Amino acid sequence: MNQPGRPERSSLGWLILIAAVLGGSAAAFAYTAGWLAPGRLTPDRMIAALTPPSGPPLGHRRNHAKGICFTGMFEANGNGVELSRAKVLVQGRYPVLGRFNLGTADPNAVDATVRVRGMGLQISAADGEEWRMAMINPPVFAVSTPEAFHDLLVAAGKKDPEAMKAFTRANPEFASFAAWSKAAPWTGSYAEEPYNSLNSFVFTNAKGDERAVRWSLVPTAEPTSIAQAELEKRGPDFLEREITARVQSAPQRWTMITTLADPGDPTADPSRAWPENRRKVQVGTLVVQRIEPERDGPCRDINFDPTVLPQGIRVSDDPFPAARSSVYRKSYDLRAAEASDYPRGEVAKP
Amino acid sequence: MSSVPHRFAPVQRLLHWLMALCIITMLFIGVGMVSTVTPEYLPLILIHKTLGVALLVLVLVRLALRLHLGAPPLPADLPPAIKLGARLSHLLLYGLMIVMPLLGLGMLWAAAYPVVLYGGIEIPALLPQSDRVHTLLWNTHVYLGLAFFALVLLHLAAALFHALVRRDGVFATISPLPQRERMKPTE
Numbered sequence A: 001m002n003q004p005g006r007p008e009r010s011s012l013g014w015l016i017l018i019a020a021v022l023g024g025s026a027a028a029f030a031y032t033a034g035w036l037a038p039g040r041l042t043p044d045r046m047i048a049a050l051t052p053p054s055g056p057p058l059g060h061r062r063n064h065a066k067g068i069c070f071t072g073m074f075e076a077n078g079n080g081v082e083l084s085r086a087k088v089l090v091q092g093r094y095p096v097l098g099r100f101n102l103g104t105a106d107p108n109a110v111d112a113t114v115r116v117r118g119m120g121l122q123i124s125a126a127d128g129e130e131w132r133m134a135m136i137n138p139p140v141f142a143v144s145t146p147e148a149f150h151d152l153l154v155a156a157g158k159k160d161p162e163a164m165k166a167f168t169r170a171n172p173e174f175a176s177f178a179a180w181s182k183a184a185p186w187t188g189s190y191a192e193e194p195y196n197s198l199n200s201f202v203f204t205n206a207k208g209d210e211r212a213v214r215w216s217l218v219p220t221a222e223p224t225s226i227a228q229a230e231l232e233k234r235g236p237d238f239l240e241r242e243i244t245a246r247v248q249s250a251p252q253r254w255t256m257i258t259t260l261a262d263p264g265d266p267t268a269d270p271s272r273a274w275p276e277n278r279r280k281v282q283v284g285t286l287v288v289q290r291i292e293p294e295r296d297g298p299c300r301d302i303n304f305d306p307t308v309l310p311q312g313i314r315v316s317d318d319p320f321p322a323a324r325s326s327v328y329r330k331s332y333d334l335r336a337a338e339a340s341d342y343p344r345g346e347v348a349k350p
Numbered sequence B: 001m002s003s004v005p006h007r008f009a010p011v012q013r014l015l016h017w018l019m020a021l022c023i024i025t026m027l028f029i030g031v032g033m034v035s036t037v038t039p040e041y042l043p044l045i046l047i048h049k050t051l052g053v054a055l056l057v058l059v060l061v062r063l064a065l066r067l068h069l070g071a072p073p074l075p076a077d078l079p080p081a082i083k084l085g086a087r088l089s090h091l092l093l094y095g096l097m098i099v100m101p102l103l104g105l106g107m108l109w110a111a112a113y114p115v116v117l118y119g120g121i122e123i124p125a126l127l128p129q130s131d132r133v134h135t136l137l138w139n140t141h142v143y144l145g146l147a148f149f150a151l152v153l154l155h156l157a158a159a160l161f162h163a164l165v166r167r168d169g170v171f172a173t174i175s176p177l178p179q180r181e182r183m184k185p186t187e
């Protein structure tokens, strides 16, 4: 009870204290949420930097927006058991779901204009445990850190040519990717490209031994180099038409090769390749058996978040998978909310 | 109940403060993790999911105890409108404690994400993937999350008001400290 005769002043003092506690809590909350820190690199800012001047690709992925679904099998040969206790590396066949895609935020991009080609892949163990990944065809990533990736997107989006020059001065590691981009041959098929994890992950085997690894899906199809100008004549969607016809005539295969880091290799920096002589282990074969258009396909509503990993595989000191997970989640939230802008076809799949 | 309790039972008080701490942590982790791209994102979301599911279990235990043990009455001199406000706000707090984890789980299921908690515990999906359901649950989790924080602030303000200004013994009913109430000739 309020004691009679207690001076009002002390009540007022307590009220001020209560207000201060509330104000302080609200400020701490706002600070944690980043509302007071406009400089923080948030998923929203990363997505804003990915967004083309013409506006976001509503209903589509905020990057790698153009793509086509596939299903098939991962045939593990059992060699991976030595490296990781992941169930899908035990000899056997595991169902996969995936997506061939182009590294662009434009779902209507002309295929021959996009340098980076990618693959989203999900391998499921018998008990449903999943391994998701999203890989691309260059041998190194463009930059060393997620912050630098943001800077790259911002610089590349500017009309001023000085912006890119300033970016490359500040991020010299970009040179390796730029050299690949300029000189690497183009091919006429998703089936002739390698898809590289670039990010490194840690494999843990049944004994508890840990090793940092990267992996690649190396095509068994022989790559044929074709001039970009030649590809431009094949129509805006030639890659999708080609892979559909090709898989219809025969399943397409990739060998999954893991590369083991030596101590001291740059595991945290996907812009730096590891020396060629590192030990490599073939762990299995990806067999792509069926292609389906994205609009009604099974890959559409999957987020190939590279941190969805089975027991026996975890992230390393590479900062990218965490950044990607955070941004891909936001991209998924947005595109799912915009599904009406990308309606599914009228006829349901049988 | 034959005898009206004076204070919440020790186990109720323990749960109140344990859960208060965890929920405040959940709210801060929630808004912190969705605004970062640093490597901390992964441990934060893992804690968020694991602690969130643990809280769902705890709130069910807490509700069962509440129904079984009851609660001490509010001071007789509290105006009826305030009493109603207190009851409603407590009801809302219980509601949010139940709904928030369910929304979190449902939102992940509807996005076809595997829900894997700390220690590799996997929670099987009870909903199929659905853009519409995901969007509804996501928006609700986000906005109710913010509303939850606002309500906790209000609750905190009311508790401090009882403890510091009114000094009416309400805070003592749930205070984590063993009470010297026998020495105080209150009520």
Ligand code: HEM
Binding pocket: A046, A050, A060, A061, A062, A063, A064, A067, A099, A100, A101, A118, A119, A120, A134, A135, A136, A141, A145, A146, A149, A196, A197, A198, A199, A270, A302, A303, A304, A320, A323, A324, A327, A328, A331, A332, A335
């Ligand atoms: C911080 C750096 C990165 C950012 C911000 C970023 C951003 C994005 C976004 C927003 C998406 C769309 C996700 C969705 O809606 O499902 C995406 C997809 C993709 N990203 Fe990244 N990315 C980054 C790094 C990388 C790296 C290092 C690789 C390859 C090694 C990569 C390969 C891919 C691929 C292949 C897809 C398409 C996956 C699919 O088919 O769904 N990204 N990226």
Ligand code: HEM
Binding pocket: B016, B019, B020, B021, B023, B024, B066, B071, B072, B074, B086, B090, B091, B093, B094, B097, B152, B155, B156, B159, B160, B170, B171, B172, B173, B174
């Ligand atoms: C996330 C944080 C919190 C939640 C979810 C929460 C929830 C609740 C709920 C549901 C009740 C009603 C108990 C019942 O009647 O069964 C209650 C009572 C109470 N809480 Fe909290 N609480 C939180 C934090 C706090 C804090 C930080 C304080 C004080 C500084 C506080 C002080 C009190 C007091 C004094 C009561 C007793 C009210 C009465 O006797 O009717 N709570 N709390």
Ligand code: HEM
Binding pocket: A329, A330, A333, B023, B026, B027, B028, B029, B030, B031, B034, B048, B049, B050, B051, B052, B053, B055, B097, B100, B101, B102, B103, B104, B105, B108, B115, B138, B141, B142, B145, B146, B148
């Ligand atoms: C007491 C329980 C919970 C509270 C108070 C809570 C609170 C929050 C808050 C405040 C946010 C940030 C919203 C925003 O500003 O965007 C959030 C996001 C999130 N929560 Fe929870 N949460 C709870 C339980 C859970 C559970 C059990 C799960 C899953 C198992 C979960 C999964 C998530 C996810 C995935 C996000 C990110 C949403 C997105 O933006 O995609 N939450 N939560």
